[in-house]
Every structure is written in structure tokens, then in C-alpha cells.
Amino acid sequence: MLKNLDEKQQLLAKTDTKQRENRIKTQLAAELREQATSWQSRGWLPEQTALDDPAAVRDELEHRLVESAASFALEGDFRERWAPFISQWHSQLRNPVQATLDHPHLIDTYLDLCNVVGVTCNENPRLLEGKNKHFFDVAIIDEVSKATPPELLMPMLLARKTILVGDHRQLPPLFKEREGSWEEALEDAPTRLKTLLTKENFYRFRDMVTSSLFKNYFEQAAGAIKETLLVQYRMHPQIMAVINHFYEHRLTCGLPEPDRQRSHGMTIPARDGRRFIVPETHALWVDTSRDAQGKPQYERQSGTSKINPLEATLMIELLRKIDAQSRKNGFGPDKRKAVGVISFYGRQIGDIRSRIRRERFDALDIDVNTVDQFQGKEKSIILVSLVRHLPGGANANMQFVAQFERINVAFSRAQ
Template sequence: MTTTLTYIKVWQKALKAEIQHLKKEGSTKYRLLKGRLFSKGNTYIYFFDTPSFIKVPVGSTVRIEWGKKVADGRILSSEGYSIIVELKENLGSVLSESFLLYDPWELLDQLFQRLEDMKESKRKRGRIKRLMDPSMPAKHPIANIKSNVHELILRSKYNPVTFVWGPPGTGKTYTLARVVANKYIKEQRVLVLSHSNQAVDVLMAEVSLFVENKGHLREGDMLRYGSQAGEAIQDRPFLTASHLIEKHYTNLAENKEALLEERRFIKQDLSKSFSKRDSDRLLHIEKKLTSVLEKIRQKELEFLKEAKIVGTTLAKAASDPAIYEKDFDLVVLDEASMAYVPQAAFAVSLAKRAIICGDFKQLPPIAAARHPLVNEWLRENIFYQSGVSEWVEEGKLHPHLFLLKEQRRMHPDISSFTNRFIYHSLVGDHRSVLKARLEISEKMPFENSASILLDTSGAGSFCVKDRASNSRINVWHLLLSVQLIHEAYLGGIRSIGYVTPYRAQAMLIEQLLDEMLRDRLEDADIIAATVHRFQGSERDMMIFDTVDSYPQERAGMLLVGKESERLLNVAITRTKGKFVHLCDYGFVRNHVYQNKTWRKLAEHQRTSGKAIGPNEIGTWIKNQHPSLQWMHARKLERVKADIDEAIKTITVGLPKGSGLSDEWIELLNRRGKGVMLTFLAEESAPGLRGVNQATELFPFPFIIIDNQLTWLGLPVEANKRALPPYIAARVESKQFVNLLTSYING
């Protein structure tokens, strides 16, 4: 059996491997425009202008790179378009363009030190042992359990560690908040932790709201520690130390604001013209501000000492002795499935009892280094490494695993897939969720349908790789996604998400939405992002664009690799009432094994949901966008008019092995005088007059007119894998033209 000391040593090796990788590859680099030496002594203080806001915490260790010189230092002030840095060596009086390097490994180093401390604490090692080997018998009474909340209260009272499995929409925040509130009423001290500020904010807000409604809340008993208030607690400022300072130590708060304002004015003056007088004034202000901030810090520590419920991030807890040197009655680690195993171990070491809450069927933690120990301990979550999830794969629940069994987020037609294939039929739908989601599913697009497979088979070969990143792009899917969002908005849906595994596709859809839709959708809440960014979010309607299609010869690992089930689970379960799966089903059928989750999803939607075939594109598109129209590719009247009206340039691109018909040669030769024609094809077209020939080949045909207008899928004879009814898209978008021309000129 592995000892706790062995675990700690192995975790430290994993952290060290990740730290070394980040030191070598992971520094975030910020450009500095101009540096001036403020003062010199044992250290050297510099003032820098910045072209943009630099989000590096005050006190962070940084490096300044100027030419071949590199100096270590720390941030003294970071505000607006300027920063003040204290360096250990003199780089000169005036610095030209330089760079600030900020290393995120500092937080991991602090976690490393906390693990080192644990080696000397038998009590902390005992708590970690129970986390890593939860084989002790469950001691909570089960005869009189009244509800989910009551069961979790009992589990956390009688057992040292309780794992909570909270699939999407199953009331995780609701349940945890009421358990924490129960401990508060019983005068116990609780530490709420998560890797993200947002998760801490949401849970602390829910706890305070519940206790307040019960009439038990006393000011100062609940403290959101170590961060500016996020959106979730903006209307509950009494949770923050800054609010308590303003209320009880008004002079300190006013002095701080006055000094900050004076510092801003001096910095503005220094950015315009540097003077010794202003630099001396700024140093004087910095000293006074440091003194005031230290006094505020002492008051915050007093608030922390008195608080019964404290919420903060794992990073803050590991770096602040005011947290890691204290002992709590209960620690609640939320979103534990996204925390490193050493972070979970650190969390449980801080309290007598622990609740570890997350969903091990969602995305795992993210680490950068390629190292076997990093793979084992930083890329996998505590549910797996403690052995708790193994029971689920065997069809059982671990004695210390508490499952929230009813989801209230998704329309049952959407959850039917995840309930069965992801959660082994252990999770069901709450009786209220169908009625709650009908209003969304009834709206366009695809009225009265909640789960839709939009099959793009037969559209053509539109999937290419981004030149810079090798990430995949599907230009046909991009335009269909714009159309879907347009239809949804006109149908009355305002909360819309677009999610894809591929970063390049996500970036391009954002650009197209900004250009084509944002000004039309002023009151809509639309987010387009990769799957990783969506974890923890939800939308009324989600578009899941899987991108992969021909001419690619195999499916991407993001969709069929080791972590693909978790990625697809996150993509599906963000949805409340309408889930549109944009997918080339023919590609999936031919290139994805039947046991893969993506294939299962497509097959499930074809049999249990609503499958929209390629021949139905004209039936579901009911509102043509002014800048995006879909047309029968055999009807050429509109493209003829566009060619006739061309003023400067026409570019025609054909796939390998394609040529132009006589009809198209005649059509292009009709262009106006002075209109330059560029022909991108494997071979020249006899009879085509005044043409610039190039050999840059695309897997799909297109026409670009005056760098403003694109026809996609024409000429139809050259559209490989296209099937009847042949469809072409006409799009007026400079961003879309830029996408295609970046490949031509790249």
C-alpha cells in the first residue's frame, strides 16, 4: 500500500516537472514601450508605459527582458497603461522597447511548499490518507434520511471524506449551499474552495442568500476572501472585506481611494513627460499607499479570524498563511474534477471533514508538461485516483460517493443521451424539467424539437487545417452556424451558445458574428468558444459544431480520443432547451468506430431525436440573412449578375482534378473590362481570357468578387462529394474573404 509520504514525494516530482516546463515554455510575455529608472539603492525601481492593460497581480515575481539583458523583479504597481517594477539589477536610466515575462509556475511552487509542510504534520497526512484510500466504513445513519441535503449533512458529520458526484443540472450548488448553511447555524467553521473565482462566488452567494432568508445571517460571519467581487456577488457586497472596510474603517477606505486617484494622475503626467519631481512624488505616494494597504490587510485578517464561512480559491489558500495555517471544521472543494490531485490533498488537509464535489465525467485538469507523473497526477482528477470512479464503471456506487440523481437543466430529449450513455442510467430527469423547457424547444430553428442532428453530408469537402496551428476549420459549418444563430434570434431565443472542439473554428465564428450579427442582436447573450471554456456555463440553445468532415481522412483526437467522452458530455450538457449537433454524419459513419461516444450521439439523434438531412436545407432556413443567402447551385442567375457587376477582381478556386465547363468559361469571360481574374486550379482553362494562373488548391470550389463577396460551392461540377440537391452559399463578409485569401497568400 502506498504511504502518504510516498504520495507527497511523487506529487512534488509531478509539480516540479510542470514547473520546469512552464519556466522553459510557459512565460506570458507582455510588451513594454518605455522604461525610466525611478530610484536606485539595494534595488532599482522602474516606471514603464504599456500598450495595453497588463493583468499581473501586484507582488508577482516577473522578469524584464531588454535586448540580451534579463533582470528579475516584482510588480509594485499595475494600473491602466503603466506599471512600476522593482528589479534586482540596474538595466540603465532609460530603456527602449522591452518585455515583461510573467511565470504562472509561482502558484505551483507555493503548492509544492505546502506539500513540503505536510511531511511534518501527522494530522494532515492522516487526512490525506483517508482521501486517497477511502476504504473506511461509512458511519452515517441511513434510517431517517429525509432528502439529498439531509443525507449530505449526515455524511459530512460522520465520515471524514465525502465525495459528491454532481452531474450537470442536478442541483450541486443548491445542495452544497444548504449543507454549508447547516454547519454555519451549528457554529462550525467552513472553508469553501475551488480552482475558479466564479465557482467560489456562486456558492458563497447561494449560501448567504439561503441563510439570510432564514434570518440567521450576521454581518462578517461570511467572507469572500482574496478577490474583487465577481458578477455572482455584486449584489451581495457584504460578503467582501472591502465592504467591511468601507463601513467600519471609513478613513482607511477614503485614504486608499484618494492615494489611488493621485497615483493615477501622476502616472498620466509621467506618461506624457518624465520628470524627477513627478517620479519623486510617485515614490512618495507609493510608500504612503503601501502603508495604508498594509493597515487594510491587517483589518482583513481580523475579519478573516472572525468569519465562520470563508470562500477563496485553491491558489489563494495555498499562498496565504492566513488560510493554510488555520484549521477548519469542514472544507468544501467545489469543481474538484478540475483540480489537480495535489490540490485536492492540500484542501482536505485544512479541515477535520471534507466534501469533494465535482463530475468526473466532465473535462479533467489541464497541465502542459509531457511527463508520466504529470499525466498521472495533474491530468487526472481525485475521483479516479482515489478509486471512487472505478466502482461506477463496475455498476456500483462507492460507499463514500453521494450521487445527485435528478437533473433539472436539460429538456428530456437532450438528457436522454447523457443519462443513458454517459451516466449509466444512474441519473434521471426531474418531473418539472419537460414543462420548464418546452417554451425553448418550441421556437425556431426546428420548432417543437429539442435535440437535432443537422447532417451536412453531401454538402462537399469543406474541412481544412489552419496553417498556423493545425487546428481544423469547416467553412460550410461556419456559415450554417451563423444561419442557425440568426434563425434562433428571430425565433425569440436570446441565450445562445456556440461550442466546438477546435480553437481556430471558435475564433473564426466569433469574427463572423461580430461582423454579420452583433449589431442585429443587441439584446442577445451569445458566446462562441471551445468546449473547455464552456465548462460551468449554460445556455437556452447550444450549437455543437464538430467541424470534422472531408477531405480529412480521419476524425480528430478531440472527438474520438481518450478524453472525447468528457468533451462531448460538456458540449451537450450546457443546453437547456435546444441542442443542435452540426455534423457530417457520412464522415462519422465511415471514420468513427461504433463504440465511440461521437458515433453513439449521432446514431442516438437519428433514432430518438430529429435528424435534418442535407436535402432539407431549404425547409428549415426560413429567414435569409441580408448578407448570407442559400441557393440552388444549378440556378446561376444571381451569380451571373454578381460577375457582371464586378468592378476590380474575381478569384475562382477549384479543387484538384477539377476544370471549368464551357458555360463557366463563357460566364467569366463576360466580366467587365479592367476586372482582373485570378484562377486557382491544377490546370489552366482553355478559352479563359486575361487570367492570372496560380496553383494554390482548395478541396472545395469558391468565387470571390471584389474582395467583398464569396460564393461557396460554385461551380457545382467541381464540388467534390456534393450530392443533390446541390446548394451554394452567397456571403457578403470581408472576414470570410480574409479567411480564404489568407490561404491563397499564406
């Protein structure tokens, strides 16, 4: 900066004696004033500086440089004075023992300052009380359709306002593969409870823990305090068309390019060479009522649950083909395709899991579980084993699998 100023000043001095170069001198003087004005606007020159006097400008700049050098020296002294403290502080931060001692204090301080707290509905209230969280302005309860009335009590009592978020067309609070009757419950009950377990009490309290309070609230609530979200971004429209039967066909797909965004890119022929799984198909039904030889196959009772060996066999065969196709598409141990296998029966899940353990799938990340464990999840591909097929069209109690909420959850996990 000073060098530039000196060069311009020297040019001005050389042109003083040359009348013919007055124009150049005037131009240089204008450039110098423009530069000095810029320095003044940045605070490098005081307001009273004579901008037309190069010598005065230079003196002010030299004065500022001296002041800056002095401030740097003071900063160096400051760092030297604080160096022991900073060094000790760094040592304490690196000390694992000190970190362990500080951890509870830091956690308590952090929790005291938190204004958003996440807990389950079943959390012990003393946990919140111990952290000085006695009351909240708003409680947001997610997956509320699965919560029983007793589970909703704690969060609703702790907040001035409650927002319930859920889908009452999905699983209600409690599901079992086989709903027990009052007679069965009475037979298994201890003697001291038999007089209390009347038929009326049994069904009244069973409804209390198996019905969705959210469903009742939502259906009875005024339109001004409820809202339904009808645009989904998870699945391809073909899958959405299957579950849309449970939503009065009101669901719409929010994906701008679903064919591209949800492309599975797989071509898997059937055993006889016919088209089976192709890129343009995203929802497929497979008839498992007969084996490859045309022999009828049925479900089997397994304790209180049910299994279907043919469906388990077909699941493994299909997983092998999906794994092989996924490897061709670039998936492997470092990048696996997410696949979910769902059934409504625990014994069927156990059978499929044991078969998978005997296989090797290099390109798939497989999650096998019952439908109630899958609520809230999603996978690129979902295989559903329905299990049920009775011999001779027997009229059995199909209430368990026929509950549409279970089917809705199972089919809507897929992308």
C-alpha cells in the same frame, strides 16, 4: 382611554337615581370592570388596583401617564447628551478618507470572524496564513474532476475532513487539442533536461496532470462514503436522453413540467420550407458534410488546430434566425436570450467570433468558447460545432474529439 372611562363613569352617576335603569347600570359596571381587567393584564394598572372602583382606576391611569411623560423627557435629555457623538460619527461615516483608513481594519476584523472561506486550489498558502486561517474542520472541493493531484494537496492538508464534489464523466484536469508525443517533447526540451526526460518519466508525469484523481477515488471508494446524484434539473428530457448514454441511462429529470419550463417557443423552417426547429423539438442534429449545392465540405488544418468553414457559416446563419425569432418572442436589448456556441477547437472558435463581430444580434447574449471554458456554465440554447470531417473517410487520430467527457460537457450545457 381616560375619556372612555369618564363617559362610562358619568353614565353610572346618572343612573344611580333611576331604579328602572339598574339593569343598564349593572351592564355598564361590568363593561368597565372588563376594560379595567384588560388594562391590568397589559401592565397598565397595578395588581392591587380596585377594579370595581372607577375613580381608583382613573387615578392609577393618570399616575401612569405622568410617569410616561417623565420617561419621554428623560429620553429627550439622553439624546441631547449623545447628539454631539452621533453627529461626529455620522460625519466620519460619510468621510471618504476615513472610510479608506478604516477599510483594512474592517476587512481584517471580518476575515478573523469568518468560518467559511472560499479560495481556488492554486491559491498561495501564505494568503490564508496571513489571515490566521491555518486549519479547517472541513474542506469542500468543487469541480474536483478538473483538479490535478498537486492541486488537491493544499486543501486536503488544511482540513480534518475533505468532501470531493464533481463529475468524473466530465473534463479531467488538462486538455490540449493535440497531445504531444514523447519524441516531440524530447525534441523541444532544453539540452540539460534531455537526460531526465525519459519515455517512462514523460508518460508517468503526463498521467499525473491529465488523469482525474477523483475518478480513481470514486471508483475505489466504499459505497458508505460516496453518493451519486442522478436527478437533474437543468435540461429538457430530450437533451438528457443524449447525454444519458454517458450515465448508463440512470439520469432522470426533476422538472415537474419540462415542456413548459424549458419551452423555447421557436419555429424556424429550413431553406426549402421543411420543418426544422419547432417548439416540440429540443435536441437537433445537423449534417454539415455537404453545402447547399451538395458539394462535400471537409475540415481544414490550421496550425495545430482545425477549422470547418461550412460549420462556421451555418452557425452565423442559425444565430440570425434565432435572433429574429427571439425578437418576435419579446426579447431585445433589455432582455436577451442566452445562447452558447461551443467547439472543441480554438481556431474554430476564433473564426466564429470574428464572424459574429461583423453581425448585430439585438435579442441574443452570445457566449462563444471552447468546451473546457464552458464546464460549469449553462445556457438556454447551445450550438456545438464538432468540426471533424475528413475527406474520403480517412482514418485519422480522432482521440481528442472522441473523448466522451468533452462531448458530455458540450451537450449538457443546454437547458
